Each structure stands twice: as structure tokens, then as C-alpha cells.
Amino acid sequence: MTYPADPLVIADDAAISDDPGEKPPSAVVVRGRGSLVFRRFRKNKPALVALVVLVLLFIAAFIGPFVYKAVTGWTYSDQDYSAFLSPPTGSHWFGTSQIGQDVFAQTMRGLQKSLIIGLLVALISTGLAAVVGACAGYFGGWVDRALMWGVDLLLVIPSFLIVAIISPAFQDAGWIVLVFLIAVFAWMITARIIRGMTLSLKEREFVLAARYSGVSPAGIIFRHLIPNMSSLLIIDATIAVASAIIAETGLSYFGFGVQPPDVSLGNLIASGTRSAFTFPWLFMFSGGLLVATTLAVSVIGDALRDALDPASSRAGSTK
Amino acid sequence: MGRFLLKRLVNYLVLVVVATTLAYIVASLALNPRSAYEGRNPPPPAAVVDQQLTAYGVNDKDPLLGRYADWIGGVLLHGDFGKTVTGGDINDQLGSRAMVSLRLLVLGSIIGAVVGVLAGVVSAIKKYQVTDRLITVYAFFFIATPVFFTAVLLKYGALSVNQAAGSTVLYYTGYETPNLQAGFFGHLADQIGHLILPTLSIALGQIAFFSRYQRNAMLDVMNSDFLRTAEAKGLTRRRALYKHGLRTALIPMATLLAYSFGTLAVGATFTEKIFGWHGMGEWLVDSITSNDINVVATVTLFTAVFILISGFLADVIYAVLDPRVRV
Numbered sequence: 159m160t161y162p163a164d165p166l167v168i169a170d171d172a173a174i175s176d177d178p179g180e181k182p183p184s185a186v187v188v189r190g191r192g193s194l195v196f197r198r199f200r201k202n203k204p205a206l207v208a209l210v211v212l213v214l215l216f217i218a219a220f221i222g223p224f225v226y227k228a229v230t231g232w233t234y235s236d237q238d239y240s241a242f243l244s245p246p247t248g249s250h251w252f253g254t255s256q257i258g259q260d261v262f263a264q265t266m267r268g269l270q271k272s273l274i275i276g277l278l279v280a281l282i283s284t285g286l287a288a289v290v291g292a293c294a295g296y297f298g299g300w301v302d303r304a305l306m307w308g309v310d311l312l313l314v315i316p317s318f319l320i321v322a323i324i325s326p327a328f329q330d331a332g333w334i335v336l337v338f339l340i341a342v343f344a345w346m347i348t349a350r351i352i353r354g355m356t357l358s359l360k361e362r363e364f365v366l367a368a369r370y371s372g373v374s375p376a377g378i379i380f381r382h383l384i385p386n387m388s389s390l391l392i393i394d395a396t397i398a399v400a401s402a403i404i405a406e407t408g409l410s411y412f413g414f415g416v417q418p419p420d421v422s423l424g425n426l427i428a429s430g431t432r433s434a435f436t437f438p439w440l441f442m443f444s445g446g447l448l449v450a451t452t453l454a455v456s457v458i459g460d461a462l463r464d465a466l467d468p469a470s471s472r473a474g475s476t477k
Numbered sequence: 478m479g480r481f482l483l484k485r486l487v488n489y490l491v492l493v494v495v496a497t498t499l500a501y502i503v504a505s506l507a508l509n510p511r512s513a514y515e516g517r518n519p520p521p522p523a524a525v526v527d528q529q530l531t532a533y534g535v536n537d538k539d540p541l542l543g544r545y546a547d548w549i550g551g552v553l554l555h556g557d558f559g560k561t562v563t564g565g566d567i568n569d570q571l572g573s574r575a576m577v578s579l580r581l582l583v584l585g586s587i588i589g590a591v592v593g594v595l596a597g598v599v600s601a602i603k604k605y606q607v608t609d610r611l612i613t614v615y616a617f618f619f620i621a622t623p624v625f626f627t628a629v630l631l632k633y634g635a636l637s638v639n640q641a642a643g644s645t646v647l648y649y650t651g652y653e654t655p656n657l658q659a660g661f662f663g664h665l666a667d668q669i670g671h672l673i674l675p676t677l678s679i680a681l682g683q684i685a686f687f688s689r690y691q692r693n694a695m696l697d698v699m700n701s702d703f704l705r706t707a708e709a710k711g712l713t714r715r716r717a718l719y720k721h722g723l724r725t726a727l728i729p730m731a732t733l734l735a736y737s738f739g740t741l742a743v744g745a746t747f748t749e750k751i752f753g754w755h756g757m758g759e760w761l762v763d764s765i766t767s768n769d770i771n772v773v774a775t776v777t778l779f780t781a782v783f784i785l786i787s788g789f790l791a792d793v794i795y796a797v798l799d800p801r802v803r804v
Binding site: 311314315316318319320322323324326327400404407408411412413414427428431435441445448449452453455456457460 | 492495496499500503504507508617618620621622623625626629632633636739743746747750751761762765766773777780781
């Protein structure tokens with residue numbers, strides 16, 4: 159009941175629900191959108207597994223290094239001069255690299271970096287897409303034309319190439335520049351979809367009512383239009399996390415992304431590729447964790463799409 | 478239909494020009510060709526370096542627009558793509574590298590699109606059955622897996638296959654065996670042998686991508702009224718699906734096809750680098766590292782033209798499938 163104005167609130171007859179004994183048969187349970195979405199998501203077993211995996215990955219990436227340091231004493235920047243290219247052992251869980259770096263500590267550090275970059279890129283690009291798309295759709299006219307021209311231009315630019323060329327120039331500024339560079343090229347298609355949705359939403363009564371009662375355009379866009387497109391934005395942000403992580407690791411793989419001495423999964427995979435056959439622990443752990451992350455994120459995104467889509471028949475109806 | 482295609486063609490040509498111009502300008506601003514001379518011992522006199530760079534058309538002291546005009550003029554009027562930063566002729570390498578990349582890109586996109594669409598259709602028709610679930614698991618896995626991981630896993634697999642077979646069944650380095658004396662068919666077989674794994678590394682991801690979208694498009698169509706009508710007038714389910722359903726469900730795929738070539742080209746870069754193919758993608762990565770502006774612009778132009786041709790093809794498919802654009 160948190161969103162009473164939501165058209166998707168569904169009346170659910172308690173008499174035919176799973177546990178009819180709990181409520182008087184005459185009562186009609188009105189499920190809010192939030193609980194409905196939650197119920198649908200909860201029914202999706204792969205999504206729950208993916209959620210657990212993702213939470214574990216986050217814990218491993220952010221708390222893991224401290225635990226590991228306490229247990230074995232290694233951090234990602236240390237070198238063990240007594241163990242070069244050692245296979246996984248008790249003191250080096252994922253083995254060591256050519257110069258004695260601890261692969262577990264490095265992988266966790268890389269995972270942490272990749273997760274932060276993925277989340278930040280998703281946040282920035284989805285926010286940008288929402289604002290630009292809603293402005294273009296709401297104002298129309300030359301604002302629309304100018305913004306959409308910008309969108310088309312950015313779609314045409316070979317983004318991988320441009321980021322690859324520019325990002326080494328900002329090496330000193332660190333990975334935050336990389337976040338902005340990836341985000342700048344990641345929002346255009348969503349912005350187009352948002353614009354289309356805005357075009358139809360802005361003729362609806364609640365928007366007209368807000369406008370005639372004197373709400374400013376900014377108020378309408380941020381308080382009425384964007385909240386009404388939140389399902390799409392949530393889904394899109396999830397997908398953006400996965401693609402941003404892949405983009406970041408791809409760039410780092412070629413040495414155009416996160417720069418040493420800092421590590422990301424891309425760097426680790428790149429340095430492990432050369433010896434993937436002879437010393438598989440250099441490659442398999444970072445690669446496997448990367449795939450686990452992106453896989454978990456995209457399964458969750460798909461489940462959210464099913465749960466948030468009012469027309470979805472999957473994951474049961476309203477139950 | 479002619480007017481529609483003409484409009485699209487003009488649109489793509491503008492895009493090629495914009496993309497190439499931007500790549501040239503960004504590359505000129507961000508890359509520093511001077512670094513090629515900095516590490517030399519004894520250091521060359523500044524005047525000599527300037528003269529060399531001017532001769533190659535990459536001197537940052539010359540006006541940028543003038544350099545760009547010279548380069549694009551050479552490309553358009555004489556088919557001359559200029560010099561590399563070390564003075565080599567770009568045209569010498571362009572032909573062989575383009576052929577290497579095209580083999581990969583064309584095969585990868587055709588296999589990816591065709592198999593992907595088929596898998597998507599099967600997946601939609603067998604919704605929630607074992608086949609569908611298998612295809613879905615496959616698709617999720619390969620959409621989430623970057624090309625550089627798939628490629629190395631394939632190499633790993635090839636190595637085990639070769640060890641099990643006791644001879645080299647699957648090649649994973651380069652695009653042909655150097656100095657092979659085997660006649661025409663021997664060469665052909667050799668090149669095909671080298672092609673399998675790199676093509677797979679690209680195609681697996683493309684198939685996954687297309688099958689997901691095709692599945693959704695097909696599911697939308699399968700619930701539509703016109704299919705029920707087609708069945709009501711006496712067509713069998715199968716016939717109605719393939720004759721009316723698939724055709725409609727393919728229309729959004731044509732647009733998707735045009736969008737997917739960008740990702741494909743980037744993916745091919747990883748494949749080329751990992752499998753040691755001396756193609757355009759590898760050239761691009763190397764040229765960024767060696768601050769080679771002309772090569773960056775040339776590779777961008779190549780990619781843009783590839784996207785133009787394939788995007789245009791996608792539009793032709795679109796026009797054939799959807800009678801509304803033919804008016």
C-alpha cells in the first residue's frame with residue numbers, strides 16, 4: 159500500500175490464497191506493488207541463487223581482504239620472495255604469481271575495483287539516461303532535437319576506441335576518470351527508450367493535473383515522470399552493471415583501463431592469459447569470478463524484469 | 478523501397494565521415510607520436526624529428542585541420558592511407574590485415590545471426606521445456622562471459638583435444654601454418670583449420686545474444702491475433718508459425734543486427750590478439766600503444782565501412798521483411 163496511485167495494485171482474494179485460514183474469508187487483500195514484485199522475485203529460484211552469489215561476492219571483495227590478511231598476512235601489494243608461481247596452498251589460497259604476488263589478495267582487490275566501477279557506471283549512466291530522455295520527451299521542440307542529435311552522435315562514435323585512446327592520458331587521475339568515460343558511452347539507448355515513454359506519459363491526466371496546478375517542469379520530470387518509469391530504470395541499471403564490468407575488464411585487458419599498480423579483474427586476466435595453460439591458477443580464478451559476477455547480475459536483471467513487468471505471466475500471477 | 482534504402486545509405490555515409498573524423502581528431506589530441514623518438518640514443522635533433530613527423534603528417538605543431546584534410550584527401554583521392562609513425566606504408570599492410578579480419582567478422586556475424594535466430598525460434602516454440610532451458614542457460618552464460626575468457630577457454634579445450642588425439646587437430650595460433658607446402662586444397666584445409674576456434678569464440682557470444690532477443694520477439698508474436706487467424710483459416714500450427722510468425726518476429730532482429738556489429742568488431746579485437754591473428758583489431762591496439770595516429774584513423778575507417786555495409790544489409794533485410802517501409 160505504499161503506492162496507492164499505482165495502476166498495478168492488484169486485488170487478491172484471500173479466499174483462494176495459499177493460506178485461507180489466516181484471514182476472514184470475506185476480506186480482500188490488496189497487495190501493493192512492492193510486495194507483489196517481491197513475491198514474484200522470491201518465486202524465481204535462479205534469481206535467488208544469483209542474489210546469494212552476488213552478496214557473497216560483495217562480502218568476499220570488501221571484507222575478504224581484511225580476513226585474508228588476518229589469516230595469512232598477505233595483501234594485494236605484497237610479494238612473497240620465497241614462493242614464486244606456487245600453486246594454491248594453505249598460505250596462498252589461489253597460489254602466487256611470477257613475482258610472488260598473492261593471487262587471492264589480488265583477485266579480491268580486482269573484484270572490488272570491478273564491482274565499484276560497475277555500480278558507479280550503472281548509477282551515472284542510468285541517471286543520465288533518465289534525465290536526458292525525460293527532458294527530451296517532455297520539452298520537445300529544439301531541446302528534443304538537440305539532445306537526440308547528441309544521442310545519435312554518441313551512438314556512432316566507436317566508444318571502445320575513444321575510451322582506449324583517452325584513458326591512458328588520464329593515468330594520474332586514476333580509475334574514476336575511467337568510470338566517467340565508460341558511463342558517457344553507456345546511456346544512449348536507454349535515453350531513447352525513456353524519451354519514448356515520456357512522450358506517452360506526459361499526456362496522462364496526472365501529469366496534466368500537475369502542470370495545470372503550477373508544478374515547475376523540473377518538478378514534473380523528477381517527481382512525476384521519472385518515478386513512473388522506475389521499473390525500466392531499475393532493470394536497465396542492473397544490465398548496465400554487467401556491461402560496465404565487461405567493458406572495464408576489456409579495457410584493462412589491453413592496458414587501457416585500470417593502471418598498475420592498482421589491479422582489476424581485467425589486468426589479472428590479461429597477465430594470466432599468457433600462462434593460462436601452464437599455471438592455470440593465474441587465470442582461472444579471476445576469470446571465473448568475473449563470469450560469476452556478470453552472470454549473477456544478469457540473472458537478477460532478468461528476474462527483475464519478470465517481476466516488475468505487469469504483463470508478465472511468468473513466476474505465477476499475483477500469488 | 479529505393480528511397481528508403483537511399484536515405485539509409487546517405488545516413489550511414491554521414492556516420493562514417495563523423496566517426497572517422499572524430500577518431501582522427503581524438504587520436505591526434507591524445508596520442509603523442511613524438512614518444513617514438515624520445516627514447517633514442519643519441520637523441521635526434523628537434524628539427525629532424527619535426528621534419529620526420531611533418532613528412533608522416535602527424536606533427537602536432539602543424540595545424541590539426543590541415544593534417545586531417547591532407548590525410549582524408551589522400552584517402553579519398555589516391556586511396557593512400559598515409560604512413561605509420563615509423564615511416565612504413567599503411568597501404569602495404571592494409572590489404573592482408575583487412576582480409577584476415579573480414580574472414581573472422583563475416584563468418585562470425587553470419588554464423589552468429591543464423592544460428593542465434595534458429596536457437597531463439599526453437600527456444601520460443603519449446604517454451605519452458607528442456608530444450609528451451611538448455612538454450613537459456615547457454616545464452617545467459619555466454620552473454621555474461623567476455624570474449625577474452627571464452628577465447629582462452631577454447632584454446633585450453635583445443636590443447637586437451639590435441640593432446641588426446643596425439644596430433645594437432647585444432648589450431649590456435651595464427652591464421653595459417655607458415656611456409657606450408659601443400660598445394661591449393663592443402664592451404665585451404667589449413668586455413669579452415671585455423672579459422673574454427675577464433676570464429677567460435679566470436680560466434681558463441683553472438684548466438685547467445687541473438688537467441689535471447691529472437692526468443693522474446695517470437696514469444697510476442699506467438700500470442701498475437703493474426704497467428705490465431707492464420708490457424709483458424711486452416712493452416713497447421715507449424716506452417717502458421719514459420720510463414721506468418723517468423724517473418725514478423727524477424728523484423729526487430731534486422732535492427733538488432735545493425736547494432737550488434739559494433740560489439741562484434743570490438744570482440745574480434747580480443748580474438749585477434751589472443752589467437753595471434755595479424756588483423757585490424759590487433760593493429761588498432763598496437764597502434765594506440767605506439768601512438769600511431771594514422772593507423773588508428775585507418776582502422777576506424779575500416780570498421781565504420783564494415784558497419785556501414787552490414788547496417789545497410791540489415792536495412793535491406795528489413796525492407797524485404799516489412800512491407801510498410803517499401804511504400
